[in-house]
Amino acid sequence: MIVEYIRYRIHADRAQEFETAYRRAAVPLANAPQCVDYELTRCVDEPACYVLRITWTSAEDHLEGFRKGPDFPAFLAEIRPYVTDIEEMRHYEVTGVRGRGSSVPTLYDWAGGAEALDRLTETFYGLVRKDELIGPLFAHMDPGHPRYVAMWLGEVFGGPDRYTRERGGYPHMLSQHLGKGITEPQRRRWVNLLLDAADEVGLPGDPEFRAAFLGYIEWGTRLAFANSQPGAAPPAQAPVPHWGWGVAPPYIPKG
Numbered sequence: 001m002i003v004e005y006i007r008y009r010i011h012a013d014r015a016q017e018f019e020t021a022y023r024r025a026a027v028p029l030a031n032a033p034q035c036v037d038y039e040l041t042r043c044v045d046e047p048a049c050y051v052l053r054i055t056w057t058s059a060e061d062h063l064e065g066f067r068k069g070p071d072f073p074a075f076l077a078e079i080r081p082y083v084t085d086i087e088e089m090r091h092y093e094v095t096g097v098r099g100r101g102s103s104v105p106t107l108y109d110w111a112g113g114a115e116a117l118d119r120l121t122e123t124f125y126g127l128v129r130k131d132e133l134i135g136p137l138f139a140h141m142d143p144g145h146p147r148y149v150a151m152w153l154g155e156v157f158g159g160p161d162r163y164t165r166e167r168g169g170y171p172h173m174l175s176q177h178l179g180k181g182i183t184e185p186q187r188r189r190w191v192n193l194l195l196d197a198a199d200e201v202g203l204p205g206d207p208e209f210r211a212a213f214l215g216y217i218e219w220g221t222r223l224a225f226a227n228s229q230p231g232a233a234p235p236a237q238a239p240v241p242h243w244g245w246g247v248a249p250p251y252i253p254k255g
């Protein structure tokens, strides 16, 4: 992916028509398969300054695919009157320096942190041990297992990276599932018991949290299932996934 920045200086008399033209230009832009996303911003300190940010799948896709493709003529027709107002138009590579701030709590904090996840997994593996379908899979589990899984979940949900630092991260978690031959009914039971445990220990029950929580659990258990099958060859190295709220951030009523 590559980010293109286009900086404009538009006189106040033309600002309104400039924004309207860009609203129309956004239609072919959004239609282009080379375009990941875009955003036009206006400077509040110096309102003549606008910055258009477009993320492209690659610089080549932009220059060859979009510029020579079917969406470009309609886009250019709208913005042509403003081409001479451009002060900078360049591609930028994203560096490793990026991240989120704290305006939205992590799933980890929303859940109640390490203490809540420890309670969850303690209760969960209590149910698992008694379960006739999946109990036998865990008959010889390490006594620390509930705590390790809580550490994993904590890291996935935006808490400290303890599983990576103390338990070997993704490669170790993967190695624990390889060759286990988990069946679909066993996978589903694992999910059901975890949700039972979530209710029992009182994890937040709001729709946004539960949707994100279950989204990860579905994803994770389906991967665990696939990776446990005979002959599965998943990547040996991968980062621990970081799960967020998705399309529905937490509902925080305004005070």
Ligand code: HEM
Pocket (backbone or CB within 6 Å): 134, 137, 138, 140, 141, 142, 145, 148, 149, 152, 153, 167, 172, 173, 176, 177, 180, 182, 186, 187, 190, 191, 216, 217, 218, 219, 220, 221, 224, 225
């Ligand atoms: C989101 C889904 C899952 C997560 C996050 C998860 C997490 C983990 C982790 C972190 C470990 C390694 C713990 C350690 O460091 O020692 C582990 C081991 C294991 N998992 Fe999973 N797991 C998932 C799904 C499943 C499913 C669906 C099953 C089977 C129904 C399963 C069965 C096992 C077993 C049998 C072990 C080895 C336990 C032992 O003998 O110590 N896992 N899991």
